[in-house]
Amino acid sequence: MSDGHTGPTAGGEIVVSGLTKQYRNVKAVDNLSFRVQPGRVTGFLGPNGAGKTTTLRMLLNLVTPTAGTATIDGRRYPDLKQPLRTVGALLEASSAHKGRTGINHLRVICAASGLPKRRADETLAMVGLSPAAKRKFKGYSLGMKQRLGIAAAMLGDPKVLVLDEPANGLDPEGIRWMRGFLKGLAAEGRTVLVSSHLLSEMQLLADDVVIIAAGKLVRQGTVDEVLGSMTTGARIRVRTPHPDQLAKALTEQNAQVQRGEDGLLLVEGNDAAFVGRVALAAQVELHELTPERPDLERVFLELTSGKAVIR
Ligand SMILES: Nc1ncnc2c1ncn2[C@@H]1O[C@H](COP(=O)(O)OP(=O)(O)OP(=O)(O)O)[C@@H](O)[C@H]1O
Numbered sequence: 058m059s060d061g062h063t064g065p066t067a068g069g070e071i072v073v074s075g076l077t078k079q080y081r082n083v084k085a086v087d088n089l090s091f092r093v094q095p096g097r098v099t100g101f102l103g104p105n106g107a108g109k110t111t112t113l114r115m116l117l118n119l120v121t122p123t124a125g126t127a128t129i130d131g132r133r134y135p136d137l138k139q140p141l142r143t144v145g146a147l148l149e150a151s152s153a154h155k156g157r158t159g160i161n162h163l164r165v166i167c168a169a170s171g172l173p174k175r176r177a178d179e180t181l182a183m184v185g186l187s188p189a190a191k192r193k194f195k196g197y198s199l200g201m202k203q204r205l206g207i208a209a210a211m212l213g214d215p216k217v218l219v220l221d222e223p224a225n226g227l228d229p230e231g232i233r234w235m236r237g238f239l240k241g242l243a244a245e246g247r248t249v250l251v252s253s254h255l256l257s258e259m260q261l262l263a264d265d266v267v268i269i270a271a272g273k274l275v276r277q278g279t280v281d282e283v284l285g286s287m288t289t290g291a292r293i294r295v296r297t298p299h300p301d302q303l304a305k306a307l308t309e310q311n312a313q314v315q316r317g318e319d320g321l322l323l324v325e326g327n328d329a330a331f332v333g334r335v336a337l338a339a340q341v342e343l344h345e346l347t348p349e350r351p352d353l354e355r356v357f358l359e360l361t362s363g364k365a366v367i368r
Pocket residue numbers: 080081083084085103104105106107108109110111112254368
């Protein structure tokens with residue numbers, strides 16, 4: 058809708074509708090629509106150049122859409138009555154005045170935005186940076202800078218968090234911390250939208266995923282739905298001392314079977330119960346029968362194959 062109001066929505070829902078951004082030569086975002094629910098972590102995934110950053114910047118009114126709308130809590134960003142209390146954002150490795158201490162960086166933002174000064178101390182504690190409060194920004198590690206950026210995003214106690222590649226450059230400990238922190242925010246009922254190309258990380262972090270490629274929606278759903286919808290990715294590992302006999306029986310039932318080492322068979326497109334039944338009917342002893350869940354990495358490559366163009 059053009060007046061910036063899309064009617065009542067549950068607190069903190071993000072609604073992207075027909076969003077499009079045409080740069081001179083590139084359609085960075087192409088008629089994109091999706092919804093992001095509160096109380097959940099949503100992974101916003103896509104290959105390089107897919108249009109993730111452009112979408113998030115349109116959501117935050119930093120880039121003007123060519124067409125379509127993006128609303129937070131039912132309003133476009135410029136129409137939010139209290140933007141910092143509604144949405145907090147981390148767009149890139151946060152920058153701050155090099156000679157300023159972490160705590161002063163946050164206090165400056167509080168002063169400029171009419172937020173109480175105590176929020177600087179509270180959010181610094183929230184991200185575990187209190188011990189480094191009085192150290193200068195230029196001495197912060199990348200991980201500390203990311204934490205400070207998150208503290209800044211949390212100053213207004215927003216119900217919506219939008220983070221562009223927050224795990225970039227973090228070490229495994231930093232990534233683990235980030236995961237716990239973001240899950241905690243969602244558990245408090247906040248909306249957490251996180252862009253990433255680290256798909257394995259998203260599988261551990263996200264409840265829902267929105268996958269885009271070349272500016273277009275490729276798939277949206279819960280992580281389980283998206284993984285479960287990929288029949289080609291689902292395989293059953295079967296181990297038997299009689300692989301020839303079992304492979305023959307399975308192939309006769311039109312199953313696709315790949316041979317591995319040590320009597321291993323990989324069966325595609327069927328479930329474990331099917332494989333067990335065929336083995337029983339063929340009187341073949343089984344030493345292993347394991348459904349292999351497709352991982353998000355494989356699903357992602359399959360869904361976006363051919364669209365991961367470097368533009
Ligand atoms: N200001 C701009 N002017 C022209 N083209 C742009 C501009 N900003 C982005 N693009 C182009 O739009 C496309 C989408 O870029 P965007 O940064 O949104 O993708 P992304 O999914 O965030 O990628 P990455 O993971 O590499 O950051 C790319 O082709 C990019 O070159």
